[in-house]
Amino acid sequence: MQMLKAYTSRFSGLQQPSDSNTANTADRKIMIPAISSTQNATLSQALDACINNKTKPPGSLGRLESLGKQIGLIQQSTQPALSQPSILVFAADHGICAENISAYPQSVTWQMVENFLAEGAAINVFARQNGIALHIVDAGVKHEFGERTQLINRKVAMGSHNFAQEAAMSSEQCRLAIQHGKSLVVALPGNVVGFGEMGIGNTTVAAALMHKLTGIPVAECVGAGTGLSAEGVLHKQQVIEKAVSLHADVTQPLDILATFGGFEVAMMVGAMLEAAARRMVLLIDGFIVTSALLVAAKLQPAILDYCVFAHRSDESGHAKMLDALDARPLLQLDLRLGEGTGGALAYPLLQAAVNFMWQMATFESANVAGKS
Template identity: 70%
Template sequence: MASLRSTKNTDLEAALAAAINNKTKPLGSLGRLEELAAQIGLIQQTTTPKLNAPGIMIFAGDHGVVAEGVSAYPQDVTWQMVENFLAGGAAINVFAKQNGIDLQIVDAGVNHDFGAREFLHNCKVANGTCNFAQEPAMTSAQCQMALQNGRDLVARLSGNVLGFGEMGIGNTTAAAALMHKLSGVAVADCVGAGTGLNSAGILHKQKVIEAAVALHAKVTEPLDVLACFGGFEIATMVGAMLAAAERRMVLLIDGFIVTSALLVAAKMEPAILDYCVFSHQSDESGHARMLQVLGAKPVLQLDLRLGEGTGAALVYPMLQAAVNFLNQMATFGSAQVSEKSAG
C-alpha cells in the first residue's frame, strides 16, 4: 500500500507560479530553472525554499552474474574503485568538492574487507550477490536488510538534498534485468555497453539476461524482482530513496543504475517521482527509454556514462540557481520595472 504523499498542492503551485512570474524577466524566460524552483518549493512546501548540507552517497556492491562474462572489467575493480573514492581520486570526488557536496561511500555488499574507514559506511549484507543466471541474486531477508540499511543511513543525515551514485562491476546487467521486468521493455532495448563491451559482448549480456528472465518467469512483484535480479547496492539505494522522500528531501538521480533503483521505488511508492530531479540522460543504452517509462525530464545531456553520482554532482549548481533566483531576484514592483502590456 502506497503511503508516500505527493507534493501536489494547488494553492502553493499558484503562489509559486505568481512569485516566479513576477520576477523581472519575460514569462518563462528562465526555462527549466523555473520548473526546478517550483518543484523544490513544492517539495519543501514553501515559496522560499532553501538548500542545505547537500550530500551524495555512493552505494557499492558486487554481482554474482559477473561469472557469466557480462563485464569488460574484472570484479576486483569494484573494491579498487571504492579505495579510489576513499582516497579522493575519482571524478565524483572532484565534482563533489567543487560544489561543496558531502560525499559518503556505502559498502552494501562488496567482495572485500575494507575495515573501519572514515567516510565509509559498512552496510555489507554479504560479499556480493548470487548469480541470478542460476538462482535469485539474494534472499527476501537479505533484500529487506539492504532496504533497511538504506533507510537507516538517511535517518542520520541533516541536509535536505541527497544525490545517489553507485559502483559495482556487473550492475548494468542487474539494472537492465530490473528495467525489463518492471517496464516490459524488450531486453534488447535495455542492454548496453556498460563499462565498455563490444557488440558481441552486448549480445552475450542480452542472452544471459533473457535466459535468466525465462528461468525466473514467475517473479513479478517489485520487491521479488529486486531480490531476484538486483544488487545489494541497488536495494540499499531503494531504501534510502524512499526514506529521503519521506523526509521531503530533494533526490538527485544519476544515471542508468540509479534510475533502475528508482524504478523499483516508484513501483512501491509512485509519489516518489515528485521528489526527484533527474540530473542527466546517460549515454548508456537504455537510459533514455527508462526515463521515458518514468515520464522523467533530465536536466542535462552531456553524454555521461560514468556513474558514481557524477551527474548528480554536476546538476547541483542548477538547483542553487533555481532557488537563488526565486529568493533573490527583484520583482517588477520592487525594481520599478514596467511589466509587459496586454494585447
C-alpha cells in the same frame, strides 16, 4: 505506475505504507514509508505568481522556473532553500559477473572504493567543487576493507548470487539492504540527497530490472556498460534473457529486486523511499540509480514528485527508462560513468533555481514596468 497492493509470500513480512516509518525488528518487518504527493493547487498558484513577478518575461528562465517550482512544492514554501547536500555512493559486487558480462574484472569494484576513499575519483572532484558531502557505503563488496573511518560498512554479504542460476539475494537480505538504506538517510543532515553507485556488473542488473519492471524488450535495455564490444553486448543480452526465462514466475516489484538486483540497488531503494518521506529533494543520477527508482516508484508512485533527474546517460536504455518514468533530465553530456557524477554536476542548477526565487528583483522592487 500503480501502487503495489500486495506482496508475494516471499515478502509477506513487508508492510503497506502507514504512519510509522520504523521497522519492527522483532518480527523482521519493514515499513514502506508513506509518501505524500507534493501537489497543492494553492501553493502552486503562489509559486507561479512569485516566479512570474520576477524581472523577466514569463517563462524566459525555462527549466529553472519549473525546477524552482518543484523544489518549492517539495518544501511547501514560496522561498525554497537548499541546505547541506549529500551524495550517497553505494558499492557492491554481483554474482552475475561469473557469466562474463563485463569488460573489467570484479576486483575493480573494491579498487574503485579505495579510489573514492583516497578522493581520487570523478565523483570526489565534482562533489568537492560543489560543496556536496560525499558518503561511501559498502553495501556488499567482495572484499574486506577492515576498519576504515571514511567507509560506512553496511555489507550485507560478499556480493550477490548469480541470478542466471538463482535469485541474487534472499528476501531477508533484501529487507536488510532496504532497511540500511532507510537508516542512512535518517542520519543525514540537509534537504538534498543524491545517489551514486559502484559495482562491476551492475548495468546488467539494471537492464534486467528495467525489462522486468517496464516490459521493454531486453535488447532495448542492454548497453555496453564498461565498454563491451558488440559481441559482448549480445552475450549480455542473451544472459539476461535466459535469466528472465528461468525466473519467469517473478512478477512483484520486491521479488524482482531480490531476484535480479544487487545490494547497492536495494539499499538505494530504501534510501530513496525514506528521503521522499522526509520531503527531501532526490537527485537521480544515471542508468543504475534510475533502475532503483523504478522499484521505489512501483512501491510508492508519489516518490516521483521529489525526483530531479540530473542527466540522460549515454548508456543504452537510459533514455527509454526515463521515458517510462515520464522524466525530463536536466543535462545531456554523454556521461556513462555512474558514481553519482551526473547528480553532482547538476546540483548548481538546483542552486540557480532556488536562488533566483530568493534574490531576483520583482517588477515592483526594481521599478520596472511589467507586461502590458
